[in-house]
Amino acid sequence: ETGVTQTPRHLVMGMTNKKSLKCEQHLGHNAMYWYKQSAKKPLELMFVYSLEERVENNSVPSRFSPECPNSSLLNLHLHALQPEDSALYLCASSQEDLAGETQYFGPGTRLLVL
Amino acid sequence: GQNIDQPTEMTATEGAIVQINCTYQTSGFNGLFWYQQHAGEAPTFLSYNVLDGLEEKGRFSSFLSRSKGYSYLLLKELQMKDSASYLCAPRGYNKLIFGAGTRLAVHP
Numbered sequence: 001e002t003g004v005t006q007t008p009r010h011l012v013m014g015m016t017n018k019k020s021l022k023c024e025q026h027l028g029h030n031a032m033y034w035y036k037q038s039a040k041k042p043l044e045l046m047f048v049y050s051l052e053e054r055v056e057n058n059s060v061p062s063r064f065s066p067e068c069p070n071s072s073l074l075n076l077h078l079h080a081l082q083p084e085d086s087a088l089y090l091c092a093s094s095q096e097d098l099a100g101e102t103q104y105f106g107p108g109t110r111l112l113v114l
Numbered sequence: 115g116q117n118i119d120q121p122t123e124m125t126a127t128e129g130a131i132v133q134i135n136c137t138y139q140t141s142g143f144n145g146l147f148w149y150q151q152h153a154g155e156a157p158t159f160l161s162y163n164v165l166d167g168l169e170e171k172g173r174f175s176s177f178l179s180r181s182k183g184y185s186y187l188l189l190k191e192l193q194m195k196d197s198a199s200y201l202c203a204p205r206g207y208n209k210l211i212f213g214a215g216t217r218l219a220v221h222p
Contacts, residue, residue: 004156042118043157043201043212056209090156102147103210105156 003027004106006091012112013081021076021109023091031096032074033103034066037088049074050096081113116140118213120202125219126192134187134216136202147210148176148187149201157201160187192220 004025013019025032034046048056049068063085065077074091088110092103117139126132138146145164149157163169163178163185175188187200199215 040214042214045209048209101205102159102162104159107156110154 003104004091004093006089006106006109008109009107010110010112012114013078014114015081015083017081018077018079020078021089021091021111023074023076023106025072025074025091025093025104025106027093027095027104029093029095029104030071031094031101032068032071033092033094034074034076035090035092035105037090037108039087043090047076078111081111083113086111086113116206116211118202118204118211120200120213120216122214123217123219125221126189128192128194128220128222130192131188131190132192132218134189134200134202134218136185136187136213138183138185138202138204138211138213140204140206140211142207143180144205144207146176146178146185147203147205148174148185149203149212151199151201151215153198160200189218194220194222196220 007022031050033048036044045058046060047066052068063080067075088108090108091106094101094103120136147162148160150160151157161176163176168177173190178185197220199217201215202213203210
């Protein structure tokens with residue numbers, strides 16, 4: 001399944017590092033999402049981009065900064081993270097004008113903050 | 115408020131049938147999704163219900179009752195590869211709200 005790709009798949013970073021997570025969707029969708037999944041917790045929606053504009057920001061700390069260069073790409077810039085930010089970060093995309101609007105997920109980036 | 119309730123864990127035997135229940139409360143309702151997530155992997159879409167009733171798709175079926183805020187996922191002829199987490203996700207006004215998932219273990 002290569003509809004939504006994410007890089008890197010694994011990332012270890014210190015609390016003073018700056019890194020970026022990248023997501024690309026090849027499905028022609030017009031909406032993209034970032035989710036955080038911590039162990040034994042529900043998926044938490046972080047950001048939603050629709051037609052390249054941010055439409056949702058779920059009270060996410062400013063150390064997470066999203067960027068949508070075009071409708072196929074979504075980045076998440078990370079700076080000064082905390083150990084509790086260690087989690088699986090999932091990107092998803094959907095076509096907003098379709099009934100049902102199914103979200104398709106990428107494989108995720110497993111992040112460890114030391 | 116918004117709340118999704120589904121069992122944390124279930125076990126079943128290969129070849130059997132299992133039903134995973136989900137109750138929900140959301141601000142607005144625009145359908146309900148079920149996703150399957152194997153350990154360490156991304157969630158994959160299983161089913162979508164927007165009207166009351168049963169939707170059947172091969173070995174998997176999903177049921178919805180909007181008046182009761184209730185859905186279930188029915189898995190028939192269980193296989194070992196069905197061991198995974200199953201996520202109930204109703205759609206509110208403008209976003210999906212995910213439950214914590216039900217971890218299903220299928221034993222020989």
